Amino acid sequence: MGTRYTMLREAVANLAASAEAQVSYLDSSFSGLTGGKSAEAYGNFELAMEFDDSFVAVGHMLEFGEISQDEVDALQTLDELLSCWSGPSYEDFWVREALFEDPRWQAIRSRAAEVLALLPDEARESDYTRSLTVGKPPNLGRFGSNLRRRYRSGS
Known part of the structure; x- marks a missing residue:
C-alpha cells in the first residue's frame, strides 16, 4: 500500500487517463464482482470516489508536510469540478458511455492532467x-x- 500522497496521485492519474484506460481500470477494479467481465453496470462513480477518499485527507496532509498549499489549491479545483456534476440530476454523467461521449469527461481529464503535472511521481x-x-x-x-x-x- 502506498502513502496517502501516492494514493491521491494515482486517483488523479486515473481521472486524467483516456476513456479506454479508465474503462480498463474500472473493469479491473470490479473484476472480483464481475468475474472478469465488463463492469459497465457499475458506472464511473468509482473514479470520483477514489479521488474523494484521498482528497478528504489533504488538510491533514498539508499540516504534516506531505503536500503543499499550491497542490491543495489545484486539487480543490478538480474536486469542485467533480462536485458540479454530482447528484441525481447528473446520472447521465456517471454511465460508462459518458466516458467516451460526454464533453464534461474531457473537461475532467484536462483538469486532472493539469493537476497531475503539479504532483511529482515520488513517495512522500x-x-x-x-x-x-x-x-x-x-x-x-x-x-x-x-x-x-x-x-x-x-x-
Whole structure:
C-alpha cells in the first residue's frame, strides 16, 4: 500500500487517463464482482470516489508536510469540478458511455492532467506516515486532539 500522497496521485492519474484506460481500470477494479467481465453496470462513480477518499485527507496532509498549499489549491479545483456534476440530476454523467461521449469527461481529464503535472511521481512521507511504519502512535495534530477529547468525553 502506498502513502496517502501516492494514493491521491494515482486517483488523479486515473481521472486524467483516456476513456479506454479508465474503462480498463474500472473493469479491473470490479473484476472480483464481475468475474472478469465488463463492469459497465457499475458506472464511473468509482473514479470520483477514489479521488474523494484521498482528497478528504489533504488538510491533514498539508499540516504534516506531505503536500503543499499550491497542490491543495489545484486539487480543490478538480474536486469542485467533480462536485458540479454530482447528484441525481447528473446520472447521465456517471454511465460508462459518458466516458467516451460526454464533453464534461474531457473537461475532467484536462483538469486532472493539469493537476497531475503539479504532483511529482515520488513517495512522500511525513512524521505522521513515518510513525505508522515504526509502530509508534502517530501525532494526529489538531484532528487527533479533537478526536481524543470526543472519545474521552463519550460523545
